[in-house]
Amino acid sequence: MSKKVAVITGSADGLGKGIAERLAADGFRIVLSDIDAGQLAVTEQEFKRNGHEVSSFVGNVARRDDQFALVAHAVAVFGQVDVFINNAGIEDVMPLDTVREPDLEKVFSVNVYSVVYGTQAAAEQMKKQGTGGKIINACSIAGHESYEFLGVYCASKHAVRSLTQSAAKELARHKITVNAYCPGVAATKMWDRIDEEMGKYLGTKPGEAFERFSSGILLGRPQTAKDVADFVHYLASPDSDYMTGQSIMIDGGIVLR
Ligand SMILES: NC(=O)c1ccc[n+]([C@@H]2O[C@H](COP(=O)([O-])OP(=O)(O)OC[C@H]3O[C@@H](n4cnc5c(N)ncnc54)[C@H](O)[C@@H]3O)[C@@H](O)[C@H]2O)c1
């Protein structure tokens, strides 16, 4: 039997890269995808040096055509798509009274439209294959709780949780499961930016906003990409075959559900 194929968006860096590394180690053939062509090329070379079967595709998840082209690329290179991970996302730190249409459009197009388009593209291919599949979305603690100065971002992640449920209901009959991982606080470039921007509104020094968010973690430390990837490994494996429609916290104990 041929090795399964996993497509991960936003995988040139951050949590997506960590997830791709874990799935490559699990034996998946990997399609990396990102809007940052330079970093994507660096990451692809790293995967090749490590002996992984990998291909990469430059695309913007906010564009429907790009999401369909990404799936077409995976099929052209590896013949199939078994796991599709809607990981790419962006933050926007701002008080709600300053939010304008372009801010909403930016965050919702990358965090929400992307999930609709990625799910459409992946599901179309998985239905053709007729062997089921797994669609996995990046949600967040911000998909269950709402935080000050992250209102638009939190709303976008609540939308991801909702889409995870609706897609699970529509796709179960095709043996496609849809679940989401909800990280807490991980020291990626996203949090470097949040920390800096929060400083403007909270008056915090560099590192302080990150510390504040991390201080309530029951397990006593911010998470690593590996912490998230170890859970996504489960969602991508047959061990999670009886789970669908769930958005599960993997946050060291910040939000308890
Ligand atoms: N870091 C955290 O603490 C945290 C917590 C909860 C949820 N998340 C979610 O996890 C996901 C990954 O977060 P991260 O911390 O690794 O972010 P990051 O900013 O460190 O990395 C995101 C990657 O996505 C790419 N990307 C951004 N916009 C894109 C677009 N339009 N099209 C394609 N690629 C794009 C970037 O180039 C980058 O490589 C996001 O959905 C984020 O909301 C992160």
Ligand SMILES: CC(=O)[C@H](C)O
């Ligand atoms: C970035 C993110 O989703 C949480 C708030 O850390």
